[in-house]
Amino acid sequence: MLEQYFTPIQDKSIYKPYQIGASIMNFTLHFPEIYHGAIVLFGIADEHSTIDQIRKHLYSLVSSISLEKKLIDLGDIPQGDAPADTHAAIRCVTETILEKGGIPVLLGTHLDQGESLYKALAPQNFQVELALISAYLPLLEYQLLHRICTSEPNYLKNINVLGFQAHYTPPRALDMLENMNFNHLRLGALKTQIEEAEVLLRDAHIALFDLNAIKHSDAPGTHTVQANGLSGEEACQLARYAGLSDHLHCFSLLGYNARSDFNELTAALCAQLIWYFADGVIHRTTDHTEAHTDFVKYRCDFQKDGVPILFLKSKRTARWWMCIDHPSDPENKAKTITVPCTYSDYLEAANGETPKRYLDNIKRLV
Secondary structure, eight states: OGGGGOBOOOOOOOOOTTBGGGTOEESSSSOOOOOTTOEEEEEEEOSSOOSHHHHHHHHTSBOOHHHHTTEEEEEEEEOOSSHHHHHHHHHHHHHHHHHTTOEEEEEOSSGGGHHHHHHHTGGGOSOEEEEEEOSSOOOSTTSHHHHHHHOSSOOEEEEEEESOOGGGSOHHHHHHHHHTTOEEEOHHHHHHOTHHHHHHHHTOSEEEEEGGGBOTTTOOOSSSOOSSOBOHHHHHHHHHHHHHOTTOOEEEEEOOOGGGOTTOHHHHHHHHHHHHHHHHHHTOOOOSTTTOOOEEEEEEOOTTTOOOEEEEEETTTOOEEEEEOOTTOTTOGGGOEEEEEOHHHHHHHHTTOOOHHHHHHHHHHO
């Protein structure tokens, strides 16, 4: 059924045995079978270009025994006569990949295509946590995040926004971000504390990576010119954090513009972003509080209000979580939530201070 959406990949290159191109399962002569746990790539081809530039650089990267059994490339979906046609195709393809247990990776031409990935998660019947990496904050009316927040039926749990730049953010959008209690990490804070980004990506079910989050000198093949932004190294680190998330179902790189990627620098970086995302996936450790009990527990009590915070430190990865009781029903453990946090949050609580992350999550419970 999926084959009807795609055009075959035109690739006659000869690859060395250790390169991805020598082992990846792709749609050249025969449409590949999607299996549980596979990382399934597919792109959008517009009237001017395909993502073949990205594909060329990805196929030349080094593979591994673990990666050989993970990567599938379905090829490109031709852009529809109207955006709605393209969105419908993306949604159908994503839903099918998810049904088969694969992890869809969309290489798209516009940020709005990420909405189709979000809607494809509807049949999964759980509250969705979304992470957006972008220089912009599309929260105003008719923009991406606004449409997601107001869509019906609504199955949005939370949104985490990373890498946005204050000089591109209207005050009203920032007010909405604060009022809706969405987690956020501005570009400056992200660059000084990139480990904080791992916390915001750890519970995400879907990650939308807008390529305009990367500065122009590292990624010129986008639709806007960014004087500031993420470096290529930082972008790869974020992609790996996304891959490491045990909860992540979908990943995407959006906003690629081949017409302005004259030396294929952006294509080469996108290939590396996919590589690091895949590397994160193959190194997942099933390390979350519902998966095992290998945690060290730390209890911090406060003299002011007597409300304790229980911290959990994983023995597997040394990552931290905090348990937050519902303020109106603290005895009901069914209402207690467990959220990712950092060692710094624990140190704050141990010193008698209330971590900001704790207060932000209390607001969501009220």
